[in-house]
Amino acid sequence: MGRQIEIKGNRDGLLIRVTDHPDFAVYEGLRRELDKKRDFLQGSRIALEIGRRPMNDEQLAGLQALFDDQGLTLWAVIADDSETREKAREIGLATRLSGSATDLEGNAMATVPNGKDSGTKELPVANALFLHETVRSGRSVVHEGHVIILGDVNPGAQVIATGNVVVWGRLRGMVHAGAGGDSAAMICALDLNPTQLRIGDQIAVAPDDSHAASVPEQASVRDGQIVAEPWRH
Amino acid sequence: MSAQILTITSGKGGVGKTTVAANLAAALAMMGKRVVAIDADIGLRNLDVVMGLENRIVYDLVDVVEGRCRLRQAMIKDKRQPELYLIPAAQTRDKNAVSPSDMVLICDQLREEMDYVIIDSPAGIERGFRNAVAPADKVLVVTNPEVSAVRDADRIIGLIEAEEKGPGQLILNRVKPAMVGRGDMLSVDDVLDILAVELLGVIPEDERILVASNQGLPLVMHGVNGASAGEAFRNVARRLEGEDVPFVELVQKQTFMSRLRALMNGQ
Structure with missing residues (x-):
């Protein structure tokens, strides 16, 4: 089993990817990780990639609160599930990384750690x-x-x-x-x-x-x- | 009463700009309009030849711009029509001898005295084209029913739009109805499909055009009634005057049945 939480820097701040394995407890896992890396993460803008995992608005709000507690800003949730994306938008979260996947020179501007997902390829x-x-x-x-x-x-x-x-x-x-x-x-x-x-x-x-x-x-x-x-x- | 300034252009060379300019000027003059044609193709002048006025040139457009003569002196009066004039291009200079603002200035002077100013543009999209288009109230784009000419016309229409001279109106020249009927030539619809502009005229291919040009007597002046190309030019002139002239159906539509019948008759 690969890493359950990956953190990567990008132009827009940090991108945290959590595994969408159904047995993985997102809240617990994230809370532990954020506590551990508190100093490193201090004040960051966070985009969270949750893969195929569906989430309702309550769960999404819970995520937001989780980051708030750590003094972090969750600004985007990137999900494969379209309903989850819609819910996220409803509570004011972005569902795509800003900028295009690549700029005209072919440089990656906002890379996704795991290239298999197509949900993040959409541009604003x-x-x-x-x-x-x-x-x-x-x-x-x-x-x-x-x-x-x-x-x-x-x-x-x-x-x-x-x-x-x-x-x-x-x-x-x-x-x-x-x-x-x-x-x-x-x-x-x-x-x-x-x-x-x-x-x-x-x-x-x-x-x-x-x-x-x-x-x-x-x-x-x-x-x-x-x-x-x-x-x- | 203020003159309307029409620029005739095409992008591609050899599609018949000068022929259209000469015939349209003549047709409008024959309708009693005061018309001046300006040859903006400096360095490669032709309009004087097609109109049969070459030997009367004393002053030209560049002379006017550079102040060697008054505008009136450069206006050559036509031999046949009392209210038709030509301002010829200079043959010994190039496009840079005139600027777009010079053209605007000259046309503004002509506005009061004339009903129509017809500017024959050079081929291409450079200085000469911009000179010709700068003063235009309306741009008439001439093209032939061939892919390369249509491509260039499309480019020109884009440039005209960029200059905010409207989309222009189209004159489709040298249409061979028989070839269109066989499906060997782009039809009027094919061309309009790509260019999507208003159609002002369809001129059929006519050998007499060449003869007339060589004689220096525009075809519309030949007085031959039923001359199809001449008639088409007269129709364009009437449409410019606001008349609603229906387009003559050039192509006999070949239906499936007529083709079948032709086949059975061994044709």
Whole structure:
């Protein structure tokens, strides 16, 4: 059995990850750990990663109190469980680390100790760029975060984002999502017919037999390849 | 009454900017409008040739800008239309001889005396293009139904929007209805699908355009009725005047049944 509590520094303060093994007593374990490292932790801002463990609002409030008692600020709870995330938001906790997973140069900005979780890959909503226009040939939209375009992306135009890219229109230009290396990023479009797609480090070219059906599609990396499939929720 | 300033541009060369400028100027003049065409393609002037006024040039646009003559002196009166003028480009200079603000200044002077000022832009997106677009009230983007021309038109429309000159209006030139019918050429809908701007005119391919240009007599002045390209230019002029002129259906729509019938008849 691996370590039950890991503490790591990041740009936003400290990230504490607790195992989501059901037998692990979170409160007891955390209290002991915080007591032990009181001097080291003094006054820190803490983000807590709880993995798949579901928690209700009472339990989350209990966590908050636990940190308060130690003079620490719990500002974020990162959970895989969407209901838990919602509850956390309700009591004023962030549910994502600020900044994108990687910046445009590809440097990790907020790393998660255990890379298997996808819940932390989401970027803050404030980090999304919304464009209500047609991105025409020669335009280059570069953004650290998500990009949402209400309009077409025409051939000869390019959109580069560290996060996801959603095109509510026809995508016929070049889009690079997850620029900086996030291969979990995805690209959605009402009509996905790009000259080229890039996700993370992968590059895909549209097949020569340009698709016939114009249905909303999403592209993501699967088994090291960019695949496009009809969008479903 | 203040003139409307129209700039005709395309990004790509050879799509027919100068032809459109000459024919549109002539068509508007034939409707009784006072029109001046300005050739902004300094160093590569053509509009004077197409309009058949080359041998009358004394002063040009650069002479006006540099104060060697008054604006009136550089305005060449057309041979056929009393209210049609041309301000030619200088052939021996380059685009940098004129600035965007010079163009604005000149067009402001023309506003009071004219109904239309039509500026023929050079190809490209550099200084010459910016000179041509700076004074424009409305930009007419000319393109051909081919992928590269449409791509450039898209770029140009983006630049026009950035200059806050509106999205521009589109003139689709050199359409070959037969090829479109066979599916070998982009159709009007295909082009509009990408560019998503207002369509002002569709000009069919017409051999007489070339002949007319070589003669220095814009096709609309030939007086041939039913000349399809000439008619199309006249329609553009009427639309500019606010008339609601329906677009002529160029392509005979091939339905599945008609294709089947053609197949059975061995065609």
